[in-house]
Each structure stands twice: as C-alpha cells, then as structure tokens.
Amino acid sequence: MTQRMPNHQLKALIEESGLPYDGVARAVKAVALESGQRLGTNKSAVHHWVQGAEPSGATPGYLAEALSRRLGRRITREDLGLGSRSEGEDESIGLTLDFDPIETLTALGEADVNRRRFLAASAYSMAAATLPLEMVQEAAARTRTVSGGAVAGHADVAAVRDMVKLFMDMDERHGGQHGRTAFVQYLVTDVAELCRGRFASEQVRAEALSVASAGAHLAGWKAYDSGEQGLAQRYYLQSLALARASGVPGQDGFVMRTMSQQGMKLHRPEHCLALAATGWDRAKGRVDAQVEALFAVTHAHALAKTGQRRAAVADIEHARTALAAGVRSGDEVPFWALVWGPPAATVHSRTAKVFETLGDRPNAARQYATAAASRPGTTYARIIALDLVAQAEQQAKQGSIEQACVTWGRAIDTMAGVKSTRTLKAVRSLRSDLRPYRARGVRVAAELDERARIFLTHHR
Structure with a gap:
C-alpha cells in the first residue's frame, strides 16, 4: 500500500x-x-x-x-498542493478580463455545452467579483476580428439580435433550463462567428459586440437560474468585456448591476455597493430615464444591504421619479435592458427587495404584488411566480396565512411549464414555511402543502 x-x-x-x-x-x-x-x-x-x-x-x-x-488573494489547486485538473479542465476559464472575450466566451460555452462538471459546480469567486472595479486593458483592443469572409451589415446583426431576443423571451416564459444547451451552442457558433468577421462600419461592429454581450449575459442568467453561480459569474465577466468593447452607452454598467445583484442574492455584499455605484456612474447621462431607474433601484438595494436606510429610501424615490419621466417621454428601452421585462415591473420587484431588507413587510408585499401584475403573464411566467412567492412570504410573516396561501397557490399555477431550479427551490421553501401551520391543523396550509408536494413530484 x-x-x-x-x-x-x-x-x-x-x-x-x-x-x-x-x-x-x-x-x-x-x-x-x-x-x-x-x-x-x-x-x-x-x-x-x-x-x-x-x-x-x-x-x-x-x-x-x-x-x-x-x-484575500486567489488560491488555486496547485497552491493547495492538489495538482492540476484533468486535461481540458481549466479552472480559471472566464475568470479574467485580460483576454479576447470572444475566444474566452467560445471556450466557456463549449465546456458548458459539454456539461463539464468542473464548471457546473464551480464556486462564486470573490476575487473575480472585484475585476470590474479594477483597472483593466481596454476591451476593444483585445477583441480581435479577421480579415477574411463576408462583410456583416446591420441586417446580419439584426438577425442575430432577433434570435437572442427570442431565447430571452423563451427563458422568461419556460425557465432557464429550457433550451439552454441550444442557446449556448448558438452563442459559440453563430454569435461568435459574427463577431470574428468583418463589418461594414464601426457602428455595425459595435452593434455586433453589444448583441454578443447580451447573449453572454443571458447564458449567465440561465446558469444562475440553474443554481450554477460560479459559471454564471464567468459568463457575466465576458458579457462585461464585450459590452465595454462595443462602446454602447450604459451596457457595461448594466452588466455590473447584474453582478451586484448576484452578490446580494448570495449574501456576499462585500463589493455589491461598489459594483452598483460604478455601474450607475457608467450609465448616468448616457441612457434614458427608464433605464437609469433600473440602476437607481439596484443601488438602493445595495445601500439597504449595508444598513444605509435613509440613502436607500432616497434612491427608491429617485428610481420612481426617473421611471415616471421615462414613461412620459416615451423613450425606447434598449433590448439588453429588457432582460426581466418592462422596467416598471423590475423597479417594483427590486423596490420590494429593498423594503424586505429594511424589514418593512407591508410595503414589500405591496411592491411584489404590483411587480407581478405589471408583467405580461404569458411571457414572464417565471419572474411573476417568484414575485408571488416573495409576496406570500411577506404576507405569512405578517400573520396573514390564509392570504399567503392564496398567493402561493397563484404562484404554483404560474409555474406550470417552467423549468427552473429557482422555482423548484421556492416551492421547497414554501413547504418548509407551511410546516408549523400544518402542525397546528390549519386546513388551507395542509391543502396547499399537498399541491406543492404533487408539483415537486412532477417537476423533478
């Protein structure tokens, strides 16, 4: 031996x-x-x-x-004395902004399509969370193009944008696990090929990189919805690099906003406020009022997470004012800012999270209800269901268990046909919340728990 x-x-x-x-x-x-x-x-x-x-x-x-x-520094397997991974398993893939983002995205996507376990189970990296805040090389200089092939024009970019938008809509309607492999395959073939080609003008090039950034963002969101936080973070970083390379106003800040929200969801607030603030600074005066409202409300949430109540409430008011101004002016919202539906619904949903963080349950419940009612039900089933679950949790914590059960029931109805790890987790959490009421013989709780049990049986 x-x-x-x-x-x-x-x-x-x-x-x-x-x-x-x-x-x-x-x-x-x-x-x-x-x-x-x-x-x-x-x-x-x-x-x-x-x-x-x-x-x-x-x-x-x-x-x-x-x-x-x-x-406070990055430790690798080699540093731990555990040797390197198997051939083809680069644990650092995607955790950098130093390389050509198209090449990195392609390698990351191919590993994702092949469902490489080392990526699916990878950890959320605190070191990588600071990368957007550090000085990095200009992304445009690292995004290479080739001299051969056909010249891409506005119509070519529009075709790819329409396909990415189609997958975005499918994601919200059916959940992140639906069509995930097909989308990532499209991302590393058609989208990457477009970005490696020649362009009719610099404007077309910027549009192509912007679409690629939105595609990488969606791939990250699909990984996030599947509970694969480390993989999601890697996609977000490459989305950020592509957004910076495109030069499209505000899009890089929007990705930083998403990264801030991911950190808050994971209860890792160390850099979330800085990410939210820097992202907003990148967008101020460069995007329309409705989009700026999205930045303001995320900043409010980050402030609430760090205990800055008055400043958080002030930013909520800023978001409301900006949203109303944008609606009045009728400004067109860029497609990359419509990831979670109409800005108004997103502002209400994030405002609810601010109030929830601050312990204001009545306002949180009202805002979640407004958010759920503000999205078209046929398109945004997953996020509506999750907002309803969050509303029910706030109702239950206020002692309104009958009302909460009605809301939870609506959420389960909305989840039909949705393939999402987050919705399954929400239903499991629902059953846990109902346990004390079942023990006390509350009939509506027992009936809802049985519905939840049947739902989970059919959605494993």
Missing part, C-alpha cells in the same frame, strides 16, 4: 488563515452551499486532507475559494 505524504502546502495555508480545522470545514460548506451543494465536510475530513488525502469531486474548488476569501 502506498503511504500518503502529508500535504505541507495545504497545512501552511490553513495555518496562515488562522482557522481551526472545524472553521475550514464550515467555510468550505458555506461556499459549496452557494452553488447548491450540501457537503458533509467536518474537521476530520480537513485533517485527512492535511495528511495527504485528496478531497473528492468539486470540493477542491470550494476549499480553494474558502481560503481565497480568508487570505
């Missing part, structure tokens, strides 16, 4: 972190949970790793991210 050699590199990093073995285990489990993975890691497992055992599956990545966050 081959004797294990102690892992001195891992031992040194753990000692540098100052964490006891059970603290390392807790940190690893917390990182894994962000990606929807529940691990049984304990201090004995960490001890075995230090003695030379190798963590299995995606655990090395979670261990690397846990120590990266603790030490």
Whole structure:
C-alpha cells in the first residue's frame, strides 16, 4: 500500500488563515452551499486532507475559494498542493478580463455545452467579483476580428439580435433550463462567428459586440437560474468585456448591476455597493430615464444591504421619479435592458427587495404584488411566480396565512411549464414555511402543502 505524504502546502495555508480545522470545514460548506451543494465536510475530513488525502469531486474548488476569501488573494489547486485538473479542465476559464472575450466566451460555452462538471459546480469567486472595479486593458483592443469572409451589415446583426431576443423571451416564459444547451451552442457558433468577421462600419461592429454581450449575459442568467453561480459569474465577466468593447452607452454598467445583484442574492455584499455605484456612474447621462431607474433601484438595494436606510429610501424615490419621466417621454428601452421585462415591473420587484431588507413587510408585499401584475403573464411566467412567492412570504410573516396561501397557490399555477431550479427551490421553501401551520391543523396550509408536494413530484 502506498503511504500518503502529508500535504505541507495545504497545512501552511490553513495555518496562515488562522482557522481551526472545524472553521475550514464550515467555510468550505458555506461556499459549496452557494452553488447548491450540501457537503458533509467536518474537521476530520480537513485533517485527512492535511495528511495527504485528496478531497473528492468539486470540493477542491470550494476549499480553494474558502481560503481565497480568508487570505484575500486567489488560491488555486496547485497552491493547495492538489495538482492540476484533468486535461481540458481549466479552472480559471472566464475568470479574467485580460483576454479576447470572444475566444474566452467560445471556450466557456463549449465546456458548458459539454456539461463539464468542473464548471457546473464551480464556486462564486470573490476575487473575480472585484475585476470590474479594477483597472483593466481596454476591451476593444483585445477583441480581435479577421480579415477574411463576408462583410456583416446591420441586417446580419439584426438577425442575430432577433434570435437572442427570442431565447430571452423563451427563458422568461419556460425557465432557464429550457433550451439552454441550444442557446449556448448558438452563442459559440453563430454569435461568435459574427463577431470574428468583418463589418461594414464601426457602428455595425459595435452593434455586433453589444448583441454578443447580451447573449453572454443571458447564458449567465440561465446558469444562475440553474443554481450554477460560479459559471454564471464567468459568463457575466465576458458579457462585461464585450459590452465595454462595443462602446454602447450604459451596457457595461448594466452588466455590473447584474453582478451586484448576484452578490446580494448570495449574501456576499462585500463589493455589491461598489459594483452598483460604478455601474450607475457608467450609465448616468448616457441612457434614458427608464433605464437609469433600473440602476437607481439596484443601488438602493445595495445601500439597504449595508444598513444605509435613509440613502436607500432616497434612491427608491429617485428610481420612481426617473421611471415616471421615462414613461412620459416615451423613450425606447434598449433590448439588453429588457432582460426581466418592462422596467416598471423590475423597479417594483427590486423596490420590494429593498423594503424586505429594511424589514418593512407591508410595503414589500405591496411592491411584489404590483411587480407581478405589471408583467405580461404569458411571457414572464417565471419572474411573476417568484414575485408571488416573495409576496406570500411577506404576507405569512405578517400573520396573514390564509392570504399567503392564496398567493402561493397563484404562484404554483404560474409555474406550470417552467423549468427552473429557482422555482423548484421556492416551492421547497414554501413547504418548509407551511410546516408549523400544518402542525397546528390549519386546513388551507395542509391543502396547499399537498399541491406543492404533487408539483415537486412532477417537476423533478
């Protein structure tokens, strides 16, 4: 039997972190949970790793991210003394803004299409979350084109934009898992091919890169909806690089806004306010009022997350004012800003999250209800269902369980035909919230729980 050699590199990093073995285990489990993975890691497992055992599956990545966050610098598998991944498994893919984003997006998409496990289970990187805030090379200089092939014009870009918009609509109607592989395949073939070609003018080139950015953003959103947070982050970074390369006003800020929201959802607020603020600064005076309202309300949410109540409420009012001004003027909203439907609905939904963070449940419930009613039901089934679930949670916390059950029931009705990890998670959470009411014999709670059980049985 081959004797294990102690892992001195891992031992040194753990000692540098100052964490006891059970603290390392807790940190690893917390990182894994962000990606929807529940691990049984304990201090004995960490001890075995230090003695030379190798963590299995995606655990090395979670261990690397846990120590990266603790030490304030990026830690790799090699740093941990665990060697490199198998051939073709580049754990750093997409976690940079230093390379040609089209080439990076193609490599990332191909790995995604092939459902490479190392990507699907990859951790959300705190180090990568700061990249948009750092000085980077001008993206346009890194986005290469080739001299051969046909010359693309406005019509060619419009055709690709229409296809991306079609997938965006399908995503909202049927969930992120529906058509995901087909879309990513389209992204790494047709969209990438368009961006590598020649263009009739610089304006056409900018439009093509803008569409590619929106496509990468949608791929990230689909990964996010499937609970694959690390993969989503990598797509968002490449979307940001392409938006910067396009030079389209405000689009790079919009991607930073999304990255801020992802961090808030994962309860990683460290850089969310800076991302929201920088994204908004990139858009101020360069986008119409309705789009600026989207930036203002995300900034409000980030302020609320950091305990700045008065400033958050002020930004909510700013968003409302901007939204009303934009509606009056009839400005056209760019298609990349319509990811979650009409701006008014998105502002109401995000405003609800601000009030929820601030502990104002009545206002949160009202805003969630308004958001759900502001979107066309046939197109935005998933987000309407999630807003209704959030509304019901606020109603239940106010003691209105009968009203909450009615709202939860509407949410389940709306989820029919939606393939989304987030909606399934919402229904599981619903059942957990109903447990104390079932135990007390509340009939409406028992009936709704049975509906939820049947729903989950048919949507695994």
